[in-house]
Amino acid sequence: MADFIMPSLGADMKEGLLVAWRVKPGDQVKHGDIIAEIETQKGLFEIEVFSTGVVGPLLVNPGPDKVPVGTVMTTISAGDELPSPARTSSEKRINISPAARRLADENHISIYDLKGSGPDGVIGLADVERVLTLAPPVAAPEVVKQTTDFKTGMRDAIAAAMSLSNREIPHYYLASDIDMSCALDWLEERNRQRSIRERLLPVVLPLKAVALALKKVPQLNAHWVDGKIQLKKDVHIGFAISLRGGGLLTPALHNVDQLSLDQLMAALSDLITRTRAGKLRGSEMTDAGITVTSLGDLGVRTVFGVIYPPQVGLVGLGRIAEQPWVEQGAVSARPVLTATLAADHRASDGHLGAQFLDAFTRILQEPAKL
Amino acid sequence: MKAMDIRKIIETGLASIAPEADFDELSPTENIREELDIDSFDFLNFLIGLNEKLGIDIPEADYEKLVSMNDLVNYLDERTG
Numbered sequence: 001m002a003d004f005i006m007p008s009l010g011a012d013m014k015e016g017l018l019v020a021w022r023v024k025p026g027d028q029v030k031h032g033d034i035i036a037e038i039e040t041q042k043g044l045f046e047i048e049v050f051s052t053g054v055v056g057p058l059l060v061n062p063g064p065d066k067v068p069v070g071t072v073m074t075t076i077s078a079g080d081e082l083p084s085p086a087r088t089s090s091e092k093r094i095n096i097s098p099a100a101r102r103l104a105d106e107n108h109i110s111i112y113d114l115k116g117s118g119p120d121g122v123i124g125l126a127d128v129e130r131v132l133t134l135a136p137p138v139a140a141p142e143v144v145k146q147t148t149d150f151k152t153g154m155r156d157a158i159a160a161a162m163s164l165s166n167r168e169i170p171h172y173y174l175a176s177d178i179d180m181s182c183a184l185d186w187l188e189e190r191n192r193q194r195s196i197r198e199r200l201l202p203v204v205l206p207l208k209a210v211a212l213a214l215k216k217v218p219q220l221n222a223h224w225v226d227g228k229i230q231l232k233k234d235v236h237i238g239f240a241i242s243l244r245g246g247g248l249l250t251p252a253l254h255n256v257d258q259l260s261l262d263q264l265m266a267a268l269s270d271l272i273t274r275t276r277a278g279k280l281r282g283s284e285m286t287d288a289g290i291t292v293t294s295l296g297d298l299g300v301r302t303v304f305g306v307i308y309p310p311q312v313g314l315v316g317l318g319r320i321a322e323q324p325w326v327e328q329g330a331v332s333a334r335p336v337l338t339a340t341l342a343a344d345h346r347a348s349d350g351h352l353g354a355q356f357l358d359a360f361t362r363i364l365q366e367p368a369k370l
Numbered sequence: 371m372k373a374m375d376i377r378k379i380i381e382t383g384l385a386s387i388a389p390e391a392d393f394d395e396l397s398p399t400e401n402i403r404e405e406l407d408i409d410s411f412d413f414l415n416f417l418i419g420l421n422e423k424l425g426i427d428i429p430e431a432d433y434e435k436l437v438s439m440n441d442l443v444n445y446l447d448e449r450t451g
Binding site: 188191192195196197199201202203242244268269272297 | 388389390403407409410411414417418421427428429430431
């Protein structure tokens, strides 16, 4: 039996609002299924379950009260824990008419909490209706959503996370200028052969290069927890996505090292679209081991990043612009990207950060291998 | 297709990205991406939308020619015939 608790979707999150259950007691769920929608200061998120089994009684009703992180909201009995005969018989003892069960389900009322007034204690439609009139109505998602002012909430959440970062993380910063001629020539040729729908944005090249560089320098794909570094096995990269109303989110692109550039472009499109539509999953907010922020669209040359705790590094990408480039005594104009690394000096030293940027630079010189 | 119709299609596409945009206030020679705060991802999707509505393939090399509303209308007008 596993508890399903109100998850923490970031270092800054203390409580969340249950907007809706997507399951009912008795439903079979498996790892990765969405079982609830939760609202935080940063918006609405779909929450997955990380165990497989049967959903127990729903212990928390949707809104309007906020639920502290860590509160048990339901239980998932493990798949191999088949109900014991005693349990089965106790469940069988709930006598409820089909119409009453349906009405209870529709209103997220646990049938285990109902008292039957019919013959032999059978729960009838009237019993459910009585609970419905007594209990405060389960707020519809539309109503619950309006309880948080996202603009203020988003600002508060960013303020909390970034204050924590600058208070606790001793940042060090490194920058490298990278000749992007090879990478951009290769990308231009590739895009020329494709319809507009299949074209890649330049940012997928450095994103994939970050993933491959992390395979060489895995110490930067990590979380800093309780004074210790915890290396991440998978390469999930948070990508900073600005929101039109203000604020930003840094959801994760999963297993970037294993994606082809086409798959990465598709994953990026999907992630940006869902972020801006408020359709992210909870795990995407927490499982990144590093974050990439790209501000080159607005002409920024160098990004001096602030690490998103508990991560230990942030890669900043500026614009790719033509600059004079000296090689073997000759000057030529080349497209140059200034990439930066902000890293946590508790978890790594400048030498390691330099190894990462060096690997990143070299990988971008061989775009066909990305 | 008339230039007015093309402009309407452009405005519809931009409005889906920047719902708060006021096209009466937008100068026809201003940089649209800067004025409406449109990033490269949104801009690509905007061009994909134009491609679907007008059937015009816009090569990547031409992206940089498409800066203002006038640029867009003229570019598309020449190619829709």
